[in-house]
Amino acid sequence: MTEITTTHADLLGRHKYVMPSWLSLYYDEPIEIVSGSGRRVTDGEGREYLDFFAGILTNMLGYGVPEVRDAIKAQADKGILHTSTLYLIRQQIELAEKIARLSGIPDAKVFFTSSGTEANEAALLLATQFRRSNQVLALRNSYHGRSFAAMSITGNRGWSASSLSPVHVSYVHSGYRYRSPFGHLPDAEFIRACADDLRDVITTMTSGDVACIIAEPIQGVGGFTVPPDGMFAAFKEILDEYGILYISDEVQTGWGRTGEHFWGIEAHGVVPDAMTFAKGLGNGTSIGGVVARAELMDCVNANSISTFGGNPLVTSAANATLDYVLSHDLQANAAKLGTMLIESIRGLQHQHSFIGDVRGKGLMIGVELVVPGSKTPDAAAAARMMELTKAAGLLVGKGGMNGNVLRIAPPLTLTEAEAAEGIAVLADAFAAIEGGSTT
Secondary structure, three states: OOOOOOOHHHHHHHHHHHOOOOOOOOOOOOOOEEEEEEOEEEEOOOOEEEEOOHHHHOOOOOEOOHHHHHHHHHHHHOOOOOOOOOOOOHHHHHHHHHHHHHHOOOOEEEEEEOOHHHHHHHHHHHHHHHHOOOEEEEEEOOOOOOOHHHHHOOEOHHHOOOOOOOOEEEEEOOOOHHHOOOOOOOHHHHHHHHHHHHHHHHHHHOOOOOOEEEEOOOEOOOOOEOOOOOHHHHHHHHHHHHOOEEEEEOOOOOOOOOOOOOOHHHHHOOOOOEEEEOHHHHEOEOOEEEEEEHHHHOOOOOOOOOOOOOOHHHHHHHHHHHHHHHHOOHHHHHHHHHHHHHHHHHHHHOOOOOEEEEEEOOOOEEEEEEOOOOOOEOHHHHHHHHHHHHHOOEEOEEEOOOOOEEEEOOOOOOOHHHHHHHHHHHHHHHHHHHOOOOO
């Protein structure tokens, strides 16, 4: 019988013994989260935190939401957690109908998976099959998952473990303005420079018959980098000249998180050929998927199934989650409180020269830390901020190519009082770093 550990240190020792060494953990002293309510969680040693990262943007509504809990319980009480897609699944069909309608894609069809990685794999399968090409365009500084093909289209060295790839990938500018050689240009000229680069890459580095481009409207793991609105519309014009499909990776930007739109790509006035989604839709249950034009979705000319994707349990949870997002207008809440957070953090930026950039939309905010007086990434400062905010009872995320970007993405149900509480913790932590304190 396995001994039940009572401390995080004990559990960490067991983790190191049986889990892969490359499985990342936050903090010098990692924590186990054992319970939660609203936007707050409690760790295995009884410490409570305000959660500003939502399980990597996955606990979109927060914790202990009665509507989601009741939907899961109602399905579990039926005794059916799984059937596979060999049988009709009512909840899956109902959810697909909602997503197809919300997508804005004409004649849309939906395929469900168990994660965002698997969703991106499915989208690549569709695009390469439809175009009969293994050439793919991706963005520099991007992240699309941890599988073989998803890693091969990830333009971030820290998360792409191998140069081996089932597809031939060419990388184009991402719109990461703070570190772009075009960053000094006004929006229109910046967009034109990135679009010209895209055309040049297609012309010089591909045979022209590229299957697709896959792009995050706001790069998640890359540090919540935000391109100017309209950049992907300029890309789409060029892609259409070659018949290249557009896949929008909405795994982190979907469901109203950006505040101004339900899907991140809408900021660019583009209707993509396909969108991938996951994370927040299940509010912690494991679901992902692809919504695409019917012609594209139906192009696979072999039999297929999804064993776990869209099973009755997760689609029950996802239906309840999506209904909650819509009925409570959480997109508007993300816009309101996101503006409050961004403006407050930009105010703090004027006080601290090591805050190089504050960017984002809605409840998806990146704070890039640098060596004062330069743009040199300061990963150590970001690591200190993680420890300081944790000690003060606030959980935030970290990312960026250099590990120097704080990622702030609380549940969409965040309240104004909680936003103010989080800002106060961040302000104290920034002040501590300015003063040289590490505790």
